[in-house]
Amino acid sequence: MRLGAACAAAILLSLVHSSAATTSLEPAGWDAGVKLPEAVDLNPDPHVVEINLEAKLSQVEVAPGARVEAWTYDGGIPGPLIRARVGDRLVVHFTNRLPQPTTVHWHGLRIPIAMDGVPGASQPEVPPGGTFTYDFTVPDAGLFWYHPHIMSAAQVGFGLYGALLVEDPDEHVGVGDELVLVLSDIGFDKKGVLDSPTSGGSTAMVFGREGDYVLVNGRVRPRIAARSGARQRWRIVNAARSRYFQLELDDTSFTQIGGDGGLQERPEQLETVLLAPGERVDAIVTPTAAAGRELVLRALLFDRGYGSVEYRQPEELLTMAMSNDAPVLQGSLPKIHRTIEPLAIEGATPVSVTLGLGQKSDRAYEYQINGVPFLKDKPLHAAPGETQVWTVVNDTKWSHPFHLHGFFFQVLDDRGHAVRPLAWKDTVNVPYGKTARFAVRFDDRPGSWMFHCHILDHADGGLMGSVIVGDSTATTHAHGVAKFP
Numbered sequence: 001m002r003l004g005a006a007c008a009a010a011i012l013l014s015l016v017h018s019s020a021a022t023t024s025l026e027p028a029g030w031d032a033g034v035k036l037p038e039a040v041d042l043n044p045d046p047h048v049v050e051i052n053l054e055a056k057l058s059q060v061e062v063a064p065g066a067r068v069e070a071w072t073y074d075g076g077i078p079g080p081l082i083r084a085r086v087g088d089r090l091v092v093h094f095t096n097r098l099p100q101p102t103t104v105h106w107h108g109l110r111i112p113i114a115m116d117g118v119p120g121a122s123q124p125e126v127p128p129g130g131t132f133t134y135d136f137t138v139p140d141a142g143l144f145w146y147h148p149h150i151m152s153a154a155q156v157g158f159g160l161y162g163a164l165l166v167e168d169p170d171e172h173v174g175v176g177d178e179l180v181l182v183l184s185d186i187g188f189d190k191k192g193v194l195d196s197p198t199s200g201g202s203t204a205m206v207f208g209r210e211g212d213y214v215l216v217n218g219r220v221r222p223r224i225a226a227r228s229g230a231r232q233r234w235r236i237v238n239a240a241r242s243r244y245f246q247l248e249l250d251d252t253s254f255t256q257i258g259g260d261g262g263l264q265e266r267p268e269q270l271e272t273v274l275l276a277p278g279e280r281v282d283a284i285v286t287p288t289a290a291a292g293r294e295l296v297l298r299a300l301l302f303d304r305g306y307g308s309v310e311y312r313q314p315e316e317l318l319t320m321a322m323s324n325d326a327p328v329l330q331g332s333l334p335k336i337h338r339t340i341e342p343l344a345i346e347g348a349t350p351v352s353v354t355l356g357l358g359q360k361s362d363r364a365y366e367y368q369i370n371g372v373p374f375l376k377d378k379p380l381h382a383a384p385g386e387t388q389v390w391t392v393v394n395d396t397k398w399s400h401p402f403h404l405h406g407f408f409f410q411v412l413d414d415r416g417h418a419v420r421p422l423a424w425k426d427t428v429n430v431p432y433g434k435t436a437r438f439a440v441r442f443d444d445r446p447g448s449w450m451f452h453c454h455i456l457d458h459a460d461g462g463l464m465g466s467v468i469v470g471d472s473t474a475t476t477h478a479h480g481v482a483k484f485p
């Protein structure tokens with residue numbers, strides 16, 4: 001009998017937990033100001049997400065009266081939220097209706113090189129009017145994102161980016177209210193004409209161009225509602241071409257539970273969270289304030305080098321209006337834990353990458369890796385199964401978010417130990433004048449994989465290279481549609 005009662009209690013407890021994890025505590029329509037359109041799954045198979053995606057020019061209003069002829073996926077900034085479950089097959093029928101060639105890169109996904117969206121290494125460019133089918137299995141849970149990998153600074157700056165949320169049904173975070181927040185910026189004039197991607201010339205390239213309109217899910221300072229004491233899970237991606245976001249929410253801390261590659265080892269309580277371009281943050285916030293009060297999410301000044309703090313002010317990103325609903329008193333969060341083993345780095349191959357800035361001519365600069373732009377004709381190499389420790393030295397006066405395609409890594413501290421809480425990353429900020437280290441284990445996905453600064457002006461300005469995994473002749477060219485295994 002006692003056993004039976006214990007069982008019943010356990011079942012009841014799990015019901016309470018699961019309902020807490022799926023039921024909204026927020027007022028109706030609380031997230032309407034930031035809700036992203038979602039891609040429509042055309043495939044009835046529950047394990048296949050099959051969508052159409054179209055890149056095209058479209059009129060977009062980012063603030064009342066502020067309209068721009070932007071470059072969009074499916075007509076909006078950002079593009080549609082693609083939602084899948086870990087292990088699903090994702091099929092994307094992509095059509096290019098832009099006046100330029102483009103591709104789609106799936107940032108952070110550990111997928112075959114033929115699906116990585118890099119012209120020359122993965123697939124041919126998709127010309128205007130052309131199509132390409134991306135078809136792969138999503139191997140990891142987390143928030144990822146998609147964007148072009150041709151003239152990236154221009155095309156991303158014009159509005160081409162969207163979020164891909166890969167959910168894990170077995171993940172028990174215990175929060176039913178969730179936002180996906182895509183942070184970005186865009187620049188255009190009073191006539192709604194986009195800023196030239198080369199405005200400001202070489203000097204602007206060296207800094208990294210930022211747009212005047214700072215956007216949350218494509219809008220200038222949108223509003224959401226919130227109920228005091230109710231938890232919200234924020235899945236955030238920085239999709240800006242250059243801008244950093246150091247976030248602070250009035251009177252509210254962040255419980256960061258994950259980042260680029262899904263949940264981290266354990267939660268971490270933070271007053272601010274930093275997202276360099278390309279990075280993601282998964283955090284729980286619990287605003288507690290009187291009805292009618294407005295809490296502001298702002299980007300604090302963040303020093304990423306000369307020009308980033310001088311004559312600038314913090315930027316207000318989002319307003320959270322506290323509702324009249326009775327405050328919620330919630331118990332403690334469920335224990336959020338993910339077992340991540342530190343990569344064994346004894347005997348790992350050391351790899352040195354130095355980021356520098358050189359001068360091509362009197363007034364033209366170029367970024368360099370190990371002394372040459374684009375690591376000209378000198379790709380790095382790795383064998384499947386090989387573990388490498390990369391040391392990335394930033395020998396410039398600007399910070400660089402360093403991104404590796406196709407593989408996760410673990411950031412190491414000065415003594416070579418993995419930074420706690422352990423987390424999988426694909427992008428790490430290398431502050432100016434500083435050095436970052438990470439350990440990466442290459443698995444058996446041969447090909448030529450890019451690494452580059454995710455300030456896309458810097459990438460286009462020379463901070464880009466590749467690592468060839470496996471036999472270099474296995475590098476794929478002009479692949480067309482890859483067959484699903």
Ligand SMILES: [Cu+2]
Nearest residue numbers: 400453455458
């Ligand atoms: Cu950079």
